[in-house]
Amino acid sequence: MPGPVTSDRSAQLSALLARIALGDQAAFGEFYAVTSPHLYGVALRILRSFAAAEEILQEAYVNIWHHAGAYEVAKSQPLTWLTSIVRNRCLDTLRRRELVALIAPPDDDDAPSYEPPPDAMTAAEMLLAGADAQSARDCVEALDAGTRQAVALALYQGLTHAELAAQLREPLGTVKSKVRRGLAKLKHCLDHASCTRNR
């Protein structure tokens, strides 16, 4: 069952998006105030750079202002829609940076970079704590610790298979199949949970 908070928030955000589509500036400001801390957190954890995260958010909100009408209520919840957009932009930026780094090693710029505070949750803890629906938490708990760690690092820090392998000190093939099996398990579990939820 989705928490009442989530559906309230979705209804609020959908209503704001509808007003933004009509050019309502106050609605846009409110939408920004409600959603930006969430999206900034997502972007900062993946990109680790304040400037890059702010650039992505800037683009995202400029697009929201221009294309709020393109949001389709039926297809996804507003925050899911936005998180996907921002996460994908961040991952694209990160991968592009890696491609460029192959050709020219990055110069050490002095731009301040984001380091999570020492008492911050680890990725795996976030995965457990943040899955606010009990059903999603059950699915995460059903994964073994190593898989949970790999999935969490990919989700929150944007690591590739190769980076996961390096960080977890396991062969690439092992990590790939671990992640693949983990995702298959999550698919089965989450889809089952959402069936029960929608009943």
Added chain:
Amino acid sequence: MNLSRPDRLHRLDALAAAYALGTLPARARLRLARVAQTDIVVAATIREWEQRLSPLSEAGPPIVPPPQLWRLIALRLGLAPERPHTRVPWWKLLAFWRVLALVAFIAVLALAVVLLSPRRDVTGPPIVVVMSGADARPALIATLTRGGRIMTVKVVDAAPVPADKSLELWMLPEDAPPRSLGVIPAVGVGRIGLPVPPEFAFARVPTLVVSLEQAGGSPTGAPQGPVLYSGKVERFY
């Protein structure tokens, strides 16, 4: 490769999952994104995975972005740059009270002008200099009566000053280099004594500025730090 062929759906599902999770290496990621632009089955499979993982990918503590981010967005879109806020009753808004305080303060000044003007020949008309920074909002207000030797500088809304810096007030004469009037406090009210009556001191001074100097003020007698605020010298006759 046509990924949406029925016999390849299993492969598509695995790729879309890795895309949504974010683990695909750079080239594979670009390739799949390009395919998804034209192939709706591929696009739908990716979206399905994004939805599925959303309760997990939306987790993680929020981090409030710096205020300049909103200003940049508003600037790019040509919107009013007011700080966005969730709906708060007007009487709870700090901005409302700030504006009210400012309006009240200016009203007091205006009242002072009115009250003082009949006795013009005794105290003379006041000089008022409203100094503001780049955002054009009043930051400091300097006042002085003609004949008086004490200039009062009130900090209305100035940015905080680092501990190792001081604000220094300068006269900018029309035809001479800047002359220091002294260091002023970063908050509250400061008083500066003038060596000569203001009619003479300000005779050819159209502008006052405040610069950020090392603690205790510029050692050279000329401004060395950035000018933070400036204002025109207004005489009320």
